[in-house]
Amino acid sequence: MATQSLVLPEVSTRRAIRRADSQRSTRLLLGSSTTARTLAMIALVLMTAIWLLPFAWAIITSFKTETDAASAATVWPASGWSLQAYVNVLTKGDLPVWMLNSVITAVLVTAITLVVSAMAGYAFSRTMFRGRRLAFAITVASIMVPGQILIVPLFQQMLTFRMVDTYAGIVLPQVVAPVMVFILKKFFDAIPQELLDAARVDGAGPWRTFSTIVVPLSKSILVAVAIFVFIGAWNNFLWPFIVVSDSSLMTIPVGIATVTETYGLQYARTMASAMLAALPLLVVFMLFQRQIVRGVATTGLGGQ
Amino acid sequence: MSATTSETAAPTPSSLSPGARKDLRRSLREAERRAQELHSGRSGYWFLLPFAVVFLVFLVWPILYGIWMSLTDRTLIGTEPGFVGLANFIEAFGDAQVWQTLWQTVLFTIGSTIPLVLIAMVMALLVFTGLPGQWLWRFAFFASFLLPVAVVTQVWAWMYQPDLGLFNTWLGALGFEPVGWLTDENWAMIAIIAATVWWTVGFNFLLYLAALQAIPEHLYEAAAIDGAGAWRRLFSITIPQLGRTTWLVLALQLLASLKVFDQIYLLTAGGPNGSTRSILLYIYDTGFVNYRLGYASAISYIFFALIVILSLTRFFGGRKEA
Numbered sequence: 057m058a059t060q061s062l063v064l065p066e067v068s069t070r071r072a073i074r075r076a077d078s079q080r081s082t083r084l085l086l087g088s089s090t091t092a093r094t095l096a097m098i099a100l101v102l103m104t105a106i107w108l109l110p111f112a113w114a115i116i117t118s119f120k121t122e123t124d125a126a127s128a129a130t131v132w133p134a135s136g137w138s139l140q141a142y143v144n145v146l147t148k149g150d151l152p153v154w155m156l157n158s159v160i161t162a163v164l165v166t167a168i169t170l171v172v173s174a175m176a177g178y179a180f181s182r183t184m185f186r187g188r189r190l191a192f193a194i195t196v197a198s199i200m201v202p203g204q205i206l207i208v209p210l211f212q213q214m215l216t217f218r219m220v221d222t223y224a225g226i227v228l229p230q231v232v233a234p235v236m237v238f239i240l241k242k243f244f245d246a247i248p249q250e251l252l253d254a255a256r257v258d259g260a261g262p263w264r265t266f267s268t269i270v271v272p273l274s275k276s277i278l279v280a281v282a283i284f285v286f287i288g289a290w291n292n293f294l295w296p297f298i299v300v301s302d303s304s305l306m307t308i309p310v311g312i313a314t315v316t317e318t319y320g321l322q323y324a325r326t327m328a329s330a331m332l333a334a335l336p337l338l339v340v341f342m343l344f345q346r347q348i349v350r351g352v353a354t355t356g357l358g359g360q
Numbered sequence: 361m362s363a364t365t366s367e368t369a370a371p372t373p374s375s376l377s378p379g380a381r382k383d384l385r386r387s388l389r390e391a392e393r394r395a396q397e398l399h400s401g402r403s404g405y406w407f408l409l410p411f412a413v414v415f416l417v418f419l420v421w422p423i424l425y426g427i428w429m430s431l432t433d434r435t436l437i438g439t440e441p442g443f444v445g446l447a448n449f450i451e452a453f454g455d456a457q458v459w460q461t462l463w464q465t466v467l468f469t470i471g472s473t474i475p476l477v478l479i480a481m482v483m484a485l486l487v488f489t490g491l492p493g494q495w496l497w498r499f500a501f502f503a504s505f506l507l508p509v510a511v512v513t514q515v516w517a518w519m520y521q522p523d524l525g526l527f528n529t530w531l532g533a534l535g536f537e538p539v540g541w542l543t544d545e546n547w548a549m550i551a552i553i554a555a556t557v558w559w560t561v562g563f564n565f566l567l568y569l570a571a572l573q574a575i576p577e578h579l580y581e582a583a584a585i586d587g588a589g590a591w592r593r594l595f596s597i598t599i600p601q602l603g604r605t606t607w608l609v610l611a612l613q614l615l616a617s618l619k620v621f622d623q624i625y626l627l628t629a630g631g632p633n634g635s636t637r638s639i640l641l642y643i644y645d646t647g648f649v650n651y652r653l654g655y656a657s658a659i660s661y662i663f664f665a666l667i668v669i670l671s672l673t674r675f676f677g678g679r680k681e682a
Contacts, residue, residue, distance in 0.1 A: 092590055093491065100486045100493070104500040110558065111503070113526055114515045129529035176411035183404030191408065198419060200671040202619050204640050205660035208647045209426035210418070229418045237411060262403040291508045293622045298648070309508035313626055323518060330511040337506040345498060353570035356563060357608065 118142070118327035125324040141328035150303050151329055154311035155336070158290055161226045161307055165289035166282050168231040174278065177240030178266050182252065192241070195234045207298055214299055225299045226307070230289055236281050239355060243277040244270060276354075283351035290337060308333045430657035437651055448658035458659060460634070461642040464549070468624075468638060469617040471553045476613050477606065479557065480564030485598070487565075488572045505562035513626035516555040517542065542628050545635040552627055552636055559623070560616075564609050571605035572598070618667065639663050 117125050118141050124133035145151050179185070180192045210229055211220075219225035247270060255265045271278070293309045300306055306314070312333050341348055430448055434441035452458050487497045504512070519526045520541035528538040541551040579597050588596065621640040624630060630637030630645070637645075643663070647656030 093489075096486055096489050097491055099482075100491060100497055103483060103486070104497060107500045107504065107558065110515045110519060113519060117518065126524060129524055129526050172410045172414060175407045179404045179407035179411075183407060185402070185404035185408075188404065191412075195415070198415070200668055201419065201423065202615075202664065202667050204619055204621060205643070205664045206419070206422040206426060208643070208653050208656050208660060209422040209429055211648075212429070212653070213418075213422055213425065228414065232411075232414050232419045234415070234419075262407070266407070287506060291506075293509045293626075309510045312508070312514065313510035323521075323524070326514055327518060330514045334507050334511045338503055341503060341506055342499070345495065349498060349502070349566055349569075352563065353566045356567050356612075357570060357605075 114327045114331055117323055118331050120324050122322050122324050125327075126321065138324075141322075141324035142332070144325055145329045145332060149329065150306070150311060151308075151332060153304055154306050154308045155333075157223075157305060157311075158307040158309075159336075161223060161296070162286055162289040164223070164227045165230045166286045168227070169233050169236060169285045170278060170282055172231060173233055173236040173281070174240055174271070174274075175266075176237045177244055178270060180237070180241045181244035182265075182270070183262065195237055198234045199238065204294060207294065210295075211298055219299070221300055221302045221305055223305070226296050226305075229295060229299075230292065233285065236285065236355075239281065240274070240277060243274055247273055279347065280351035280354040283348055284355040287337070287352070426657045426660060429654050430661055432654045433652075434654040434657075435651045436648070436653055441654065444654070448655045449662070451655065452659050452662055457634075457642055458639070458662070461637050461639045462663075464636065465618060465620065465638040465640075467549060468553065468620055468636075469614060471549065472556050472617045472620075473610065473613045475553075475557045476561055476564055476617075477609055480561050480609065481568050481602065481606070483561070483565045484568030484572055485594070487569060501565045502562035504559050507559065509559070509622040510626060512555060512559045513623055516551075516558075517627060520551055543632050545632050548628050548632055548636045552624055555627065556617075556620070556623055564613065567605060567609055568602065571602055575601045615667065615671065618670070 116131060119137045119139070120133040121135055121138045121140060124135055124138075127134070176195070180188065180195075214220045214225045214229075217225075219228070251269055251273070252265055255269050260268065291309060292307075293313070296307045297310045297313070300310060303311070303314075312329050429441075431443060431445060432441040433444050433448075483497075483501050487494065487501070491497075522528060522538060522540055522543065525541070527541065531538060539547055541547050575598065579601070580593060583593050583597055619640060620638050621644065624636050624638055624641055625644070628636045630641045639659070640663070643656050643659050646652050646659065
């Protein structure tokens with residue numbers, strides 16, 4: 057409660073700033089012309105309609121009976137709306153298991169990537185050791201390596217390590233993220249040395265400095281990186297598809313890709329499973345739109 | 361390697377005088393010396409260790425192992441692989457499939473990159489006008505990016521369905537013949553590109569939106585004083601100010617589009633008649649369907665070389681830009 061009352065005024069100022077921002081940009085880009093505003097609005101509504109259409113059509117199909125879905129592409133089904141497709145997917149398929157697998161693997165990938173990359177970024181930014189420059193140069197150069205070309209040797213490696221059809225096999229090859237090391241290093245570079253010196257005077261060693269000064273100061277970029285890595289891991293298709301063949305270990309993208317074949321021509325059921333697979337991340341996005349937008353933009357722009 | 365290290369110093373604004381730059385460099389060196397005082401000794405190694413381990417095991421080793429594999433006739437089935445030298449590479453350069461799939465990859469890349477950059481920019485400009493409904497616009501344009509690829513392909517395959525699909529139903533209502541969106545060689549690539557644009561444009565849209573927010577306001581104020589109209593401001597301030605972002609988006613998009621695999625594999629599996637097969641699909645088919653791992657590795661490395669060349673061009677181009 058106490059924290060809430062502290063936070064509220066800050067939020068309302070931010071909202072005021074946002075409102076002022078949007079008013080300003082309206083004036084700056086469009087001027088006060090009503091025609092321009094109307095035209096822009098029409099364009100926006102049209103594009104939004106186009107972009108939402110596939111969602112709308114999938115949702116409509118998913119609430120039809122199989123017979124209606126397979127009869128004609130009309131919005132209103134002849135025999136009324138039905139939840140049967142969802143019931144079937146949730147009770148008869150493996151979807152809940154895939155969902156769980158996706159959560160477990162995506163959380164693990166995110167957590168490990170974050171810890172490993174933040175530590176490496178700190179090593180490159182604030183410590184001295186022999187070979188640091190060379191190691192950093194190699195890390196940066198490796199950003200260019202397209203992961204997909206490594207699937208053949210990586211799969212062989214998984215066979216050797218007996219990691220085919222395991223969580224470890226899905227997760228570990230995904231935690232190598234040199235671009236995140238680069239982004240975090242750049243962010244750490246900007247932390248004023250005085251703060252670190254102060255910690256040192258207080259007798260803090262490198263570990264204390266890292267965990268009590270650097271990490272708290274870098275919350276924003278760490279959240280941004282975490283969001284980016286999580287989305288990537290949640291939606292990764294190729295690698296889990298190759299390393300897992302056991303249905304009980306599949307992640308959502310891999311699992312529902314095989315669903316079409318299993319369900320054959322059951323369109324309502326296919327769309328119901330697609331929408332359920334889409335739901336978790338869409339809900340998270342609805343709740344945290346601001347943070348996600350900022351996180352993706354910052355990370356996508358290389359931490360600038 | 362030396363080129364990459366200089367990128368870390370890239371934030372140095374080129375507008376600085378040589379003297380100021382020398383000062384900056386000296387202070388950077390000073391900061392490094394102090395960092396050394398701060399954490400000299402071995403702690404750096406310990407901080408780097410976890411990353412170094414996963415980096416060596418899951419990136420460097422597969423790269424080296426892949427190079428070795430590309431020099432053998434290794435297959436997925438148990439037979440003992442033999443060293444064949446450069447035979448795989450020689451075969452790849454003479455393999456019409458390699459050239460055809462590379463060409464189709466380039467077609468996809470060009471065909472997808474242009475709309476993915478232009479539409480993203482238009483979306484961002486429209487949203488940045490601040491017109492009411494911000495939450496909805498952002499949701500509509502970005503939500504599809506959050507979908508797993510299999511969801512995207514299932515929804516689009518359903519809309520592309522020849523007899524019951526939405527698009528052919530509409531075409532029929534307008535009196536046109538139905539189109540075999542995913543089964544007609546003339547349409548399959550276009551259909552895949554449309555689904556791809558719908559799926560991933562949101563990412564570029566966000567990058568543009570962030571760039572728009574970073575344009576200094578005083579530029580617009582100055583323009584307003586000069587009496588520049590809305591179009592004038594768009595073409596003389598906004599779009600030029602987006603130049604750097606456009607290069608970045610373009611470069612990221614080119615590299616991403618060249619690596620296309622997932623949506624093609626799930627929508628057409630490279631068909632009809634191989635007309636949508638990208639180079640990565642060919643590598644996958646060679647390795648995991650025909651079990652020729654050695655040959656698949658060789659093609660991988662040819663593709664890798666192309667990516668590196670393109671990335672370096674981008675890097676040097678980007679540096680001139682900065």
